[in-house]
Amino acid sequence: MSDANHTPADGSGPEHKTSNFLRAIIERDLEQGSHASRRWAGTPGDGAHHAAGDPDPAKIRTRFPPEPNGYLHVGHAKSICLNFGLARDYGGVCHMRFDDTNPEKEEKEYVDSILDAVQWLGFGWDSSFGGKTESHLYYASDYFDFMYRAAEALVQAGLAYVDEQTPEQMRANRGDFTTPGTDSPFRSRTPAENLARFREMRDGQHADGAMVLRAKIDMASPNINLRDPAIYRIRRATHHNTGDRWCIYPMYTFAHPIEDALENITHSICTLEFEDQRPFYDWLLDKLAELRLLARPLPRQYEFARLNLTYVITSKRKLAQLVNDGHVSGWDDPRMPTIVGLRRRGYTPESIQLFAERIGVTKADSWIDYSTLEIALRDDLESKAHRGMAVLDPVKLVLTNWDEVMGAGHLEPCALPALPHVAEGQTPPPAREFTIGREVWIEREDFAEVPPKGYKRLFPGNKVRLKGGFVVECTGCEKDAEGRVTAVLATVVPDTKSGTPGADAVKVKAAITWVGVADGVAAEVRLYDRLFSDAHPDAGGRDFKASLNLDSCRVITAYVEPSLAQAAPDQKFQFERHGYFVADRQDHAPGRPVFNRITGLKDSWGK
Ligand code: ATP
Ligand code: MG
Numbered sequence: 001m002s003d004a005n006h007t008p009a010d011g012s013g014p015e016h017k018t019s020n021f022l023r024a025i026i027e028r029d030l031e032q033g034s035h036a037s038r039r040w041a042g043t044p045g046d047g048a049h050h051a052a053g054d055p056d057p058a059k060i061r062t063r064f065p066p067e068p069n070g071y072l073h074v075g076h077a078k079s080i081c082l083n084f085g086l087a088r089d090y091g092g093v094c095h096m097r098f099d100d101t102n103p104e105k106e107e108k109e110y111v112d113s114i115l116d117a118v119q120w121l122g123f124g125w126d127s128s129f130g131g132k133t134e135s136h137l138y139y140a141s142d143y144f145d146f147m148y149r150a151a152e153a154l155v156q157a158g159l160a161y162v163d164e165q166t167p168e169q170m171r172a173n174r175g176d177f178t179t180p181g182t183d184s185p186f187r188s189r190t191p192a193e194n195l196a197r198f199r200e201m202r203d204g205q206h207a208d209g210a211m212v213l214r215a216k217i218d219m220a221s222p223n224i225n226l227r228d229p230a231i232y233r234i235r236r237a238t239h240h241n242t243g244d245r246w247c248i249y250p251m252y253t254f255a256h257p258i259e260d261a262l263e264n265i266t267h268s269i270c271t272l273e274f275e276d277q278r279p280f281y282d283w284l285l286d287k288l289a290e291l292r293l294l295a296r297p298l299p300r301q302y303e304f305a306r307l308n309l310t311y312v313i314t315s316k317r318k319l320a321q322l323v324n325d326g327h328v329s330g331w332d333d334p335r336m337p338t339i340v341g342l343r344r345r346g347y348t349p350e351s352i353q354l355f356a357e358r359i360g361v362t363k364a365d366s367w368i369d370y371s372t373l374e375i376a377l378r379d380d381l382e383s384k385a386h387r388g389m390a391v392l393d394p395v396k397l398v399l400t401n402w403d404e405v406m407g408a409g410h411l412e413p414c415a416l417p418a419l420p421h422v423a424e425g426q427t428p429p430p431a432r433e434f435t436i437g438r439e440v441w442i443e444r445e446d447f448a449e450v451p452p453k454g455y456k457r458l459f460p461g462n463k464v465r466l467k468g469g470f471v472v473e474c475t476g477c478e479k480d481a482e483g484r485v486t487a488v489l490a491t492v493v494p495d496t497k498s499g500t501p502g503a504d505a506v507k508v509k510a511a512i513t514w515v516g517v518a519d520g521v522a523a524e525v526r527l528y529d530r531l532f533s534d535a536h537p538d539a540g541g542r543d544f545k546a547s548l549n550l551d552s553c554r555v556i557t558a559y560v561e562p563s564l565a566q567a568a569p570d571q572k573f574q575f576e577r578h579g580y581f582v583a584d585r586q587d588h589a590p591g592r593p594v595f596n597r598i599t600g601l602k603d604s605w606g607k
C-alpha cells in the first residue's frame with residue numbers, strides 16, 4: 001500500500017489501530033507477562049518437549065485453524081486479518097493450522113486454495129527471530145498420537161470412561177436446560193476396565209458408533225457442554241494424512257484445545273458459538289497440565305462476533321450448493337463471497353484488510369452492510385487505479401464537418417493523465433493516448449432530442465466538450481423506422497482541443513466521456529450485481545435459493561479506449577463516471593478485453 005491515508009491496513013504497529021477488546025487483553029497480558037515464562041522447542045509438542053527449548057521469542061502466538069473442506073470466504077478473511085494482524089502487531093506469530101481431525105471431509109484442493117488465499121491477503125506463517133526462520137504450517141492430524149496419549153492419561157486418572165449407551169440413550173440422559181442429566185450405567189467402571197475398553201476401540205474390536213470415550217465431569221452441570229462430553233468416537237474412514245492407521249478419531253472439542261496447547265498458542269481466538277465450550281477447553285487443558293502432559297501457562301480462548309454481511313452467505317456448505325447446483329460458474333465466480341471470488345471480482349488484498357480493520361471486532365453479533373466492503377475498495381483504488389474511458393451503452397456521434405475542418409480521414413492525437421492526482425515525490429504514470437476522428441462512441445443517455453429540464457449534455461443547439469478532445473455542437477440525430485436514435489450529429493468547433501490555448505475560448509456546461517470509433521476496442525463487460533435480492537438470504541433457516549437475484553450478471557459489449565484494451569489480466573481501472581472495473585484474470589487478453597465491474601463510483605444499491 002502506497003498511500004499514507006491507508007495506515008490502518010499498513011500493519012506498522014498497534015499504535016495506528018483502533019483498539020478493541022482483544023487488543024486490550026493482549027496488551028494487558030504483555031504488560032503482566034502472563035505468557036512470558038513459556039518455552040518453545042521450535043516445533044509443536046508436549047510439555048516436556050517445550051521445557052527443553054528456549055524462552056519463546058514470540059510474544060504471542062495466535063492461529064488460523066480452518067477445516068480444509070471448502071474455499072475460504074469473506075468471514076474467514078476477517079478471522080485471517082484478525083489473527084495474523086494481531087500477531088504481526090504485537091511481536092508474535094500466527095500459525096497456519098489445518099484442522100483436519102475429521103477424516104471424512106478434507107481435500108488437497110482446499111488445502112492449496114486456503115494457503116493461496118492467506119498469502120494473497122498479505123500474510124504468511126514464517127517467523128523470524130534472532131535471524132532464525134521457522135515455518136508455522138501445521139496439520140492437526142499430526143497430533144493424533146498425542147491426543148490418544150492424552151485420552152489414555154485421562155482414563156487412567158479416572159477422568160474419562162467408555163460409554164456403551166446407544167446415542168439415543170445418551171441424548172435422553174443428557175437432560176436439558178432445566179433438567180440435570182442422568183449418570184450412564186457405565187460411568188462407574190474402573191480406570192483399568194475403561195483403559196482396556198478404550199484400547200479395544202483403538203484396535204478395531206468394536207463397530208462404528210458402538211461406544212464412545214467421554215470425559216467424566218458432571219452430569220448435573222448447568223453448562224450442558226460439561227455433562228461428560230464425548231472425546232473419542234469410532235469411525236472407520238481413510239484419513240488423507242494418516243490413512244487407515246486410526247479407526248477412532250477425537251471430537252473437535254477435545255482436539256482443538258490440545259492443538260492450541262501443543263503449538264504454544266497464547267490467544268486462541270474463535271467465534272461466539274464456542275463460548276459455551278470454553279469451560280471444557282479450560283477443564284481439559286488444566287487436567288492435562290496436572291497430569292504433566294502440558295506445561296503452564298496454558299492457552300486461553302477468546303470469542304468474537306462472526307462476520308455477517310448483508311446480501312451474502314457465509315457458510316461453506318451453502319456456498320458449495322450454489323456451485324454444485326450451477327447457480328454460479330464456480331467457487332471463483334466474481335459474485336461469490338469466497339476469497340477467490342472477491343479476487344476475481346477485482347477486490348484487492350488491501351481493500352479487504354481495510355474492511356476488516358474498519359468493521360473491527362466485538363462480542364455482539366451484528367450485520368455489516370455490504371456497502372462497507374465496496375467503500376473500502378473505492379478508498380483503496382481511488383488513488384491507485386488508472387483512469388480510462390469506456391462507453392457501456394454506445395451510440396455513434398458523427399462530427400459532420402470533420403473532414404472539411406480537420407481533413408478527410410484525419411485522426412487527431414489526444415492524451416489524458418492516467419491518474420488525476422499523484423502524491424508528492426511520486427512520478428506520474430505515462431499519459432493515456434488515443435485519437436479522435438470523424439466518428440466517436442458516446443453513451444446513449446448523453447443525447448436527448450428533447451432535453452429534460454436542467455439537461456446539460458447533447459441536444460440540438462447545445463455545446464459540450466468531448467473529454468480530452470474538442471468542443472462539439474449538437475445539430476440533431478438520425479433514427480430508424482422505430483424512432484430509435486441510430487446516430488447523433490454534431491459539428492466540431494475548431495481550435496478547442498483540450499490542453500491547447502483555445503481550449504477555454506468556448507464555454508460549455510458539460511464534458512462527456514467517449515471513445516474513438518477508429519481506435520476504440522470492443523470489450524465484453526460483465527456487470528455484476530448482488531447474488532441475492534434479500535439482505536438476509538438465509539436468516540431464520542429460510543431457503544436462501546429463493547432470494548437469488550436472477551439479474552446478477554448482465555454481459556454487454558462496450559467500447560474501451562486503447563489503454564484499457566492493452567490492460568494486463570487482473571489490472572484494475574476506474575472507468576470514468578462508471579465505477580471500478582478489473583480485467584478478468586481468466587478470460588481477458590490484451591486486444592480481446594473482458595472486464596468485470598467491481599463496484600460503481602458511489603453506492604447505488606436500492607436507489
Ligand atoms: P463454515 O461454517 O462456513 O464451514 P467454519 O467456521 O466451519 O465455516 P472453519 O474452517 O472451521 O469454518 O473456520 C476457520 C476459522 O474461520 C475459524 O476460526 C472460524 O471461527 C473463522 N470463521 C469462519 N466463519 C467466520 C465468519 N463469518 N466470521 C469470522 N470468522 C469466521
Ligand atoms: Mg467448521
